[in-house]
Amino acid sequence: MTILSEKRTAPDADADPRVDVDHLEEVLLGRWADIRREARAFLLDPRLHRDESLAMPEHRERVLEQLRILAKEGDVLRAFPTALGGADDHGGSLARFEEVITADPSLQIKAGVQWGLFASAILHLGTESHHERFLPGAMSVDVPGAFAMTETGHGSDVASIGTTATYDPETEEFVIHTPFRAAWKDYLGNAALHGTAAVVFAQLITAAPGGTPVNHGVHAFYVPIRNPETGEFLPGVGGEDDGMKGGLNGIDNGRLWFDHVRVPRTDLLNRYGDVAPDGTYSSPIASPGRRFFTMLGTLVQGRVSLDGAAVNAAKIGLVTAITYGNQRRQFSGTGHDEVVLLDYAEHQRRLLPLLAQTYAAAFAHERLLQTFDAVFSGAKDTDEDRQDLETIAAALKPSSTWHALTTLQVCREACGGQGFMAENRLTGLRADMDVYATFEGDNTVLLQLVAKRLLADFAAEFKGADAGAMARYMAGRAADAALHRTPLARVVQTLADGGNVRRSVGHLRDTETQRELLTDRVETMVEELAQALRPAGKLSREAAADLFNEHQHALIEAARAHADLLLWEGFTAGLAQVRDEGTRRVLTWLRDLFGLTVIERNLAWYLIHGRLSAGRARSVTSYIERLLRRIRPHAQDLVDAFGLEQGHVRATIASGVEAERQEEARAHYRRLRASGDMAVPEKSLGARG
Amino acid sequence: MTILSEKRTAPDADADPRVDVDHLEEVLLGRWADIRREARAFLLDPRLHRDESLAMPEHRERVLEQLRILAKEGDVLRAFPTALGGADDHGGSLARFEEVITADPSLQIKAGVQWGLFASAILHLGTESHHERFLPGAMSVDVPGAFAMTETGHGSDVASIGTTATYDPETEEFVIHTPFRAAWKDYLGNAALHGTAAVVFAQLITAAPGGTPVNHGVHAFYVPIRNPETGEFLPGVGGEDDGMKGGLNGIDNGRLWFDHVRVPRTDLLNRYGDVAPDGTYSSPIASPGRRFFTMLGTLVQGRVSLDGAAVNAAKIGLVTAITYGNQRRQFSGTGHDEVVLLDYAEHQRRLLPLLAQTYAAAFAHERLLQTFDAVFSGAKDTDEDRQDLETIAAALKPSSTWHALTTLQVCREACGGQGFMAENRLTGLRADMDVYATFEGDNTVLLQLVAKRLLADFAAEFKGADAGAMARYMAGRAADAALHRTPLARVVQTLADGGNVRRSVGHLRDTETQRELLTDRVETMVEELAQALRPAGKLSREAAADLFNEHQHALIEAARAHADLLLWEGFTAGLAQVRDEGTRRVLTWLRDLFGLTVIERNLAWYLIHGRLSAGRARSVTSYIERLLRRIRPHAQDLVDAFGLEQGHVRATIASGVEAERQEEARAHYRRLRASGDMAVPEKSLGARG
Structure with a gap:
């Protein structure tokens, strides 16, 4: 009803919508x-x-x-x-x-x-x-500090670090020690030069009076490392500069090692585990596994913020490439003017799906940040809330950091030689973003965590139900899948569309269809994995690990599919906040472009699983091409709406200088033609001669 | 027969083949x-x-x-x-x-x-x-020189450069002039600092006595630009340093402009076009278009050599990542040892298809280089030979330069934080290779040239035939395609395979099947394009350009498909040179992995076009996974066969240092366990208590 009346007040929005950039x-x-x-x-x-x-x-x-x-x-x-x-x-x-x-x-x-x-x-x-x-x-920052968790020998597997903190009840001190080279702390910002203290993660080893030494797992200790006056390492502490890196060279990453460095018992950061003067260990969390994950839980804010930062980096790239692509001309058009790059279909194909994904990632990030805020403010802070937060962050951080790398690279290539000039910032930003894909949780490792969570959720649905319930469910799905897989389902689609591309596209542009296609893929992949991994419980540890490894790629693909769904849902939720009709229309095209691009990327899956007929699959690509043409006139508005100024983007080619150069060149030729001084092309002469 | 007898002499080669690395x-x-x-x-x-x-x-x-x-x-x-x-x-x-x-x-x-x-x-x-x-x-190098072709305003479109060389018969000189900012020469190596002369490309304008000034198109002039003693620009010449770039910062790229700089008539490089003292132009090549492409033809050697260099860069990345992946351990295995990275299925999935493509690219490059040599030595130097050479180079250079970027990036991520350290060279190499994708012919522009050639070849097949021949051919293909597209073709495949995955895989591993699938895709795409673009001849110039633009993405995809086929054929030809049975067997797996990976990437196309049934499409992925497991034990041999020494690779992590660190850590824990000093994990204690 509201939509209808809005349509009436803006009758042209449908045919020729405008983006309300400020809104x-x-x-x-x-x-x-x-x-x-x-x-x-x-x-x-x-x-x-x-x-x-x-x-x-x-x-x-x-x-x-x-x-x-x-x-x-x-x-x-x-x-x-x-x-x-x-x-x-x-x-x-x-x-x-x-x-x-x-x-x-x-x-x-x-x-x-x-x-x-x-x-x-x-x-x-x-x-x-x-x-x-x-x-x-x-x-x-009176005390610049390092976060000494990662070791040369252990990146994403923090539980296995080699540094030890052995409690000495005689002196009531912990002895921090690096037992071998692979246990050196590595890649730590502030470690090479500026840090005077560090939070050091180590295996806490202590014995209750008269007991055996027990390793209570990874705990954190506050350890001074340098004399703040001289900048020299303190006794027992040593290290190395990591030197030049592929990017982020403004940070003094370095390595640290400890040779029986003693710190007071009270410098154990003891919220989740403490040692009494006599050496007795205590913790509010009984399970060592849960304790470890609780301690590491605060790391989630790193992943959340990297997700947001990566989206911002992608925005900078797109502002630059789309602004330049709207000004730069290359190769003759039909008149005297050369064609603006962004009018080339391939240029649109390269840039606009990345723009769509950037919007999706921005909206999805906003939801993640709100979830994070709810957990950390205590407003919604159950175990499940934390787990949800960690799973969403583990899904989105890989997606957005890889997306930023792809986007910056495509933008750099779309700007040709200009894109390679440092002054246009695309290469430098890309170099800096590179490590975002492997630090704060390697992307591939994070996606496996996501997949495991998806499998656990799937299993939990059947928890408590009688033993036959899952078997019956599976049998039902199998029948369902069999239907999907027969040519019958495809024939039905073909009949429904009557070979009509418009009808087929009408189907694909429907929000519920997109949701169903994306959701169904995640669910089916998880079910297939659950099915395939079911025997693991009955196998030896070795055979179970082999079985898991056999399906590792499928696990990661399922997690990626889940991340795509989160992005799409985020975009769709963001869309609901747009009040301006024209803006909503353009943004709906952009959301469709995102959804359809994801579906196109996995088109074989949809075909093999009988979810799309060959006819509908073909119309995915033609609908994408139609969307690109529709969105193209709004591309500048869509990057302008990022709200970044030249002072943020700071790429020379995004400053308007290219438009000036083009205008000067065109004016030169206009003058020449008008004056009659323009040399005649030999070609035209030949035609006459 | 030979193969059989070889099998007999090496009976185990089939079950457990070895790679003869030297061979x-x-x-x-x-x-x-x-x-x-x-x-x-x-x-x-x-x-x-x-x-x-x-x-x-x-x-x-x-x-x-x-x-x-x-x-x-x-x-x-x-x-x-x-x-x-x-x-x-x-x-x-x-x-x-x-x-x-x-x-x-x-x-x-x-x-x-x-x-x-x-x-x-x-x-x-x-x-x-x-x-x-x-x-x-x-x-x-007494005279370091710049190659002043590209302008700020014109990259790949050399024909449209703005610099002019106007002949003055009074003084028998050419006046080289830059009419506006966009016509500055740009990105020229040696221009910022070291160059004392340049070969300058400019529109040659001259008039026969009493005639109108005619633009004879782009020609090259030898122009001194700097005083070799002082390093100062000569009068009328100016320029700028391009400054920092995303890579290749060992080269002094810069810009040049010319303000009515006069050079003697005889400094026109006049092999393909000359001006007599009185201003009369002459050329051994009558057509200005053909003349232009002949002059630019020598540029092909740049593309050929960049193709080879890109393959070498990919090799360096893979030597590093695969050597490291074979030594680095992460996350617990089933015993005390952690798992070697390359034993993870996903690690294999990321690296081994890139290894396969690197082999394909190396073999395809060797063929390209031989073709180049035949043309430039004059052994096979017809117009058609040159065109073939240019087309192959235009197809392979985009493929290999993008492949090098992907490979170096995946290798860097596969090495985690170590991959980001400059000392391991992956990031620096990638940064340097970045511009290979857009210089010496932008990859996207080159692929369009390839597609146009494919279309021209297709049209030429029907040249001279009566008007109805193409129509009849098309009708035949259409009927054929209709058959492919019906579920019938798929049902036939399914019946043939009898739902048997092994039979389906047997089909896919067959060399002729792979060739047919890859060839058919190129041919069908070209035919579909020819069909779709047929109306262009009857349209206005503007409408024809629009039609062409509408299919730009499909054109580029067809060119990519052609490049994939060239790679696959190159690999297959390379395989034929392998005399050792075990090596050939492993290399056949690698060739299959390349072929199947290409097919998997385009699986939706094969499904939509009815070339593969859903069942066979599924077995593409399972066969790839089987190949990965088979190839994995040979991965080190396969990179060792690149013949690069540590002095070429120079990545610290590929030097064996990681194996030493891992061994030291494992020895430490072995000693601890043997001595009984190892702290008991709290977890195991909890289980007992």
Whole structure:
């Protein structure tokens, strides 16, 4: 009813819709719009910007300086308790942090190390005494700190790290020790130069009086590492500079080792596990497994914010490539003018699906951030809420970080030689984003976690039901699947469409059809996996591991499908917030483009599983091509709605300079033609002669 | 018969084949094995290696110095005429040049600018006087030179450049002029600093006595640009440094402009077009279009050698990632040891298809290089031979340069944090290779050229035949296609396979089946395009351009399909040269993996077009998984056969250091367990208590 009356007031919106850029920008900014806007205004400050000309040592010093500016002027403490000078604002804090990437990803990650990891570990893993003693220095950057978790020999498998912290009841100290080279802490920001302390993760070993030494698993310790005056390592501590990296060279990543370094018993960050003076271990969480995951749980904020930062990096790339693609001309058109790049169908094919996915990722990220805020503020903080949060973050972080890499690369190529110039920032941003795919949880490892969760949820549906229920369900699905798989289902679709492409497209543009296709794929993949992995319970550990390994690729594909669904649902929910009719129409095309691109990418699956007939499968591609033509006139509006200024994007070719050059060249030829001084092409002469 | 007797002498080869690494290396080295081996030995010289620690200015100076070393000791003049100190060895020269990438891609490209573009243009576009006057300096690098073709406003569309060379009969000079900013020459190696001369491409404008000025199209001129003593620009010449780039920062790319710079009439490189003192233009090639493409034809050697260099870059990445993946352990296995990365199915899925494609690309490149040699040596140098060469190069260069980028990225991610360290070279190589996708012919533009050639060939088949022939052919194909498209064809396949996966796989592993599937796809796509574009002839220029644009994506896909087929045929031809039975067996699996991966990537196409039943389509993926398991034990042999030494790869993690670290850690735990000092895991305690 409302929609109808809106249509009446804007009768042309249907035929020739306009994007309300300001409104769309507001929708995209989401719940923390004010904080994001304020952060963006602050980040226009050139003191905070990457200077591409700096070599690594100067870049590192500049970023440290910028970190101190952030500490003083950057409102970086929102996530900390009000009592400690913060604002207890978890979502807002990450929203702000995600924007920092426009200044320099090195600054973003250095800030992440300082406040998101080092200070945050003190806050979340420590207790009152630690907060009093260590937080002020960490928050103010008086104590630049390293987060010493990863080791050369153990990245994503934190539970297996080799560093030990053995309790000595004689002196009431822990002895932190690195037993071999692979147990050196590695890739730690602040470790090569600036860090004077570290939160060190180690296997806590202690014995109750008279008992056997027990390894209580990974715990965190506050360990001073350098003399803040001289910058020299403290006795027993050593390390190495990681040196040049593929990107993020504003951060002084390095390695650390410990040779029987003693720290007081009270410097164990003891919220989830403590050791009494006599060596007795205690923990509020009985299960060592659950304890470990609880301690690591605070890491989720890293993944959440990387997701948001990656989306922002993709936005910068698209603003640059689409603005340039709208100005740059190449190869003759039909008149005197050359064709604008974005009018080429292939240019649209390369860029616009990435634009659609960026919107999907932005909306999905906003939902993730709200979930994160609900958990961390305590508003919705059950075990299940935390697990949901971790699963969504584990699904979206791989998706968005890979998407940013793809997008920046395609944008760089779409800008040709200009894209390769550092001044246009695409290559530098891509180089910096590269490691986002493997740090804070390797993308492939995270996707496996997601798949395991999907399988567990699937199994849980049948928990408590009688033993036959799952078997009956499976048998039902199998019959269902058999129907899908026969040519019959396809024939039915073909009959329904009557060979009519329009009818087939009408089907595909339907929101519920897209949802069904995307959801069905995840569910079917999970069911097939559950079925395939069912024998594992009865097998030897070795055979079960082999069976699991055999299906590892399918597990990861299922997790990817789940992430695609989350993005699509996020986009669809975002769409519902758009009040302007024209904007909603264009954005619906963009959402359809995203959905259909995902379906096209997995088209073989839909065909093999009988979900789409060959006829409908063909119309997926033709509908995508129709959508590209429809969206093309709105491409500039759609990137403008990201709300990024030239001071954020800072790509010379996105500044309008290309349009000026093109105009100057065209004016030159217009003048020549008008004056009659233009040399005659030999070709035309030949035609006459 | 031979195969049978070989089988008898090596009875186990079938069940448990071994790769004869030396033999395979020899096959891969190809026709110019000796030259490649000698080049590789020479390139072990550390003076020639990239030093990652150097900032741009020092890197540029180092590469110039290396260029002079190459000139003196590097046997870089093989392609030049024997009379001028060369060896008239075109294929050998490129083979040598392709290997230089192991030292530093910047050095490769700087050498390419000096000898492959600047000196080569003098050789191929100039005549005797130019050879005498300009070649010695260009060959010896006494005159570092720029190849001033590309302009800021015109990249791949060379025909539209704005720089003019207007003949002045009064002084018998050409006036080289840059009319507007977009006509500045751009991205030119040697232009920012080192170049003292340039071959400048400009629109040649002249008038026969009393005639109208005529633009004879793009021609090349030899133009001094800097005072070699002072390094200052000569009067009328100006320019800019391109500054930092996304990679290749050892090259001083820059911009040049000309303000009415006068050069003698005789400095026009006049092989394909000349101007008499009175201004009369003459050319051995009457058609301006053909003349232009003939002049640009020598550029093909750039594309050929970039194809080879890109394959070499992919090899370096794979040696690193597969060696590391064979040593690195992560996450618990079934015993005490952790699992070697390459034993994970997903790790195999990520790396081994790239290995297969690298083999395919290496073999296909060898064929391309032989074709190139035949054309440039004059052995097979008809117009058609040249066109074939250009088409193959235009198909393979996009394929291999994109493949190198993908491979280096996947390898970097497969090595986790180590992959991001500059010392392991994956990120630096990738950054350097990035621009290979858009320079020397933008990949997307090249693929369109390929597609146009495929269409032209298709049309030519019907040239001369009566008007009805094509229509009848098309009708026949349509009936054929209709058969393919009905469920009937699929049902027939299903019946043939009897639902038997083994039979279905047996079908797919057959060489002829793979060839048919890959060939059929190219042919069908081209036919469909020919059909769809047929109306263009009857349309207005504008409508025809729109029609063409509508099918641009399909054109590019057809060209990609053609490139895949070329790779597969190259691999299959390479396979035929393998004499050792075990090696051939493993390599056949690898060829099958390549073929099946291509088919899997386009599985939806095969399903929609009725070429594969759903059952066979499913078995594509299961056969790929089986091949991965079979190839996995040979992965190290297969990268060892690339014949690259640590002095070429120079990645710390490929040096064996990871195996040492792993062994040290495992020994530590073995000792602890043996001594009884190992702390008991809390978990096991809980289980007991």
